[in-house]
Amino acid sequence: MMLKSKVAVQVISSGMLPEDTLMLGEAQMKQLRIPQGQHITLRFGSFSRNVKAIPIAKFEGIRVSQSLAKKMGIHQNATLGVRYKEDTSSVVLGPLIGVLVSRDYPNMPEKPFGSISMFCRELAQACAEQGAYVYFFTPNQLGDMASVSGWVFAGGWKKTSMPMPDVVNNRITSRKMESRPSVQHFLKEVKLQHTSVVFNEKFLDKAEVFDALKKDETVARYLPESHLLRNYTMLNAMCSRYSSVFLKPIRGSLGKGIIRITRAESNKGYLAMFATASGSRKQMFNTLEKLFSTISTKMKTIRYQIQQGLQLIEIQKRPVDFRALVQKNAKGKWAITSIVARTAGDQHFVSNLARGGTLSTAAEAIGKSNLQNGINKHEASVRLRQAALHIAKGVDAQIPAHFGELGIDLAMDTNGRVWLLEVNSKPSKNDNTPLNDNKIRPSVLALIQYSRFLSGF
Template sequence: MSTPKIDVQVISSGILSDDVLMLGESLMKQWKIPAQQHLALQFGSFRHSVTIVPVPKYDGLRISQTLARRMGIFSGTPLRIQYQATTRTLALGPLIGVLISRDNPEQSDKPFGDITMFCRELTDACRSQGAYVYFFTPNAIGSTLSSVEGWVYTKGWHRMMLPAPDVVNNRLTSRKLENRPVVQQFMKEIKTRYGAHVFNEKFLDKSEVFNALKKDASLQKYLPESHSLQSYTMLKNMCSRYSSVFLKPVRGSLGKGIIRLSRIGPDNWQALYATVSGTKRQSFTSLVKLFSTISGKMKSVRYLIQQGLTLIEIGGRPVDFRALTQKNASGKWAITSIVSRTAGTHHFVSNLARGGTLSTVRDSVAKSNLPIQFRGDASSRLSKAALDIAIGIDTYIPAHFGELGIDLALDTSGRVWLLEVNSKPSKNDNTPLKEGKIRPSVRMIIQYARYISGF
């Protein structure tokens, strides 16, 4: 039975006591909620003993002003309700906390910078589904770990103290913030003490992803040959097997720091460096000289060396694909969207930050140099690969993920390859963001949060 959605009405504390709730009589009968008996009220980490008075011909919930303030609830807030007879607990929720990197209280209309619109969209989606969401940074985690200073949206953005949530969506964009002891302690504490769930709880690095997926024979067909670059011997071996190889920072993102090495003669090599302004070229008369140049970088950055691929192109510009995979209302992986990204002029990586352009899979395949016999089922093969890889990450990496951005490529023989997996996928490159429109990717986050929290 689906948990019912009700509107919470806040009543003056002079009229309604803090330990009494008023609830629609028909709902109490349907869910066998006992009247006039002590029950535990639960909202995230908040717990409070209450008795419930049935109200005929009413389908909402009335609570006192003081209790609402302690819970961080406003009048008119739609919430889901569930009763657990074994523990005599009436739970309201789900309470979702989105952990973000930074806020700026000075910018009252845009406190979260370029993700503010996404945060509004998530708030609107929560209201429609009967969930409650707030946004918080690592600095907002209190010393007790049972309460958080979070941002909520109601006729503008407001900061207030709130209970620790049932579900945390970790959208931190830096490993440094994620690894702060207060963040790690908070995530561990709310899971053990309150049974909370944290998804996308960690960053992935490229070596970890490829080493994990190699364990599954059915996934190996998607994996370019990849190794941790630790010596000249490894570079020489890979360059003897492939006419081009990629060096990728193990912890890089947005195409930063990628180097493409290509053979341009018997022992002549060219290095292409991805920079913000375009591609920088450097030629070497031997592989030894090339290695001595990059070995300086290797002291501070760990690299993955990967087989070069002959990607499909449009007008000489390489094309790849970003699949957004998310867990749905049944906790199963599903494809939310796949878009094609074509690299900008003078770039060999396709990120939008580097001038890349978005289009549909169908359009880009039709305009590309992919031979016609491989075009018909390209979209379904990309979808299958993305789902296989998402399930593989879940199976072989011991962490909880609810959504993954999976970058795929097609080579000129129509074969699908995995480029990388991103555990903090942006919400700005799957579909264009329009004011007032709730995207499927945003609705899916809440559906999954409801699934894991039991609402």
């Protein structure tokens, strides 16, 4: 039997309370069925300590000594979830969430995590309000598997030694860093030794996602025809089937390195458009062979996915696509947090914001677009939401890794059919919506609720 509630943890000076004593409100001890005056185990993440629980009348909360709080990594009074596990006689506080980020800048106390510092602070603030505790750490801070040097927000950012968390959210944004042996070892051991749950365990690559989703009947209809580009025969087959095709680097991000190939109108040759940081560069080729020989030099270092070109909806000749943020909720089920439309910038055929695109709501963009067949905004929005949920469930079912949030890029063609462009297991935290009036964003709240679900709080 586990009763759940939240409790305020008061840290009081060590001279007034021995380290091995826990003071608890009398009503709470009764409610949680904690035996009085007996030795029990206090747990917080991987931290555990035998303590004696003493009831206090007319008091709500838990009191711990400063030295005990320091060992737990709790800096000041915090509100945490609490439960009593009868089978092990332990009072468990939490959830303790560890967010693994790519890097920190200790000499920038205001922005120790670069561009995601605002997100980190928002998550820390939301945890304080929601009764959870979060710290942030990087691959360089992984030591022995007993504790980790992490950042907590307590009136400002502080670095401190923390127990291993109940839940690890992997926010590493570099593939190279994620594949480091030390990181892989940590992710494996934290699950084995501390039964921590890790979500968003790994990067996805386009070929892996498309190959896995082809096997799923509900999702296969959203997939444009795509293959790993191996040779000229494949390029020729795809170019004769479709009037335009896209070559996408398997490990690309931010639309870098995408090439669009279109058959020239007079059937005389092929036009290749290369996405570059400053706009798109065009090049005409008389024959597909010549085009292929240009690309084949790139293919020595880059693996491409070749994909059927789509007749996407446009606003004033600028292609539009959609980014859906899909997250698991308090019940552990996929739900849609937001869908935004991204319209390509003037000189670009890639709609990424990093390339001068603009954001709007999905309904707004659909309303202004050249969508045909009399499909209304509402119906089109419903199709996008349905597709995003089907795809998230498909990724979960077909790819052997644990995900708690996915950024799903979708497109809609002029007939109103929805297509999957790509799935991102590290959805960006620095560009989705501006912080307004200190309100916690739903995307941040969802992370905490799912962490609570995973850890049983």
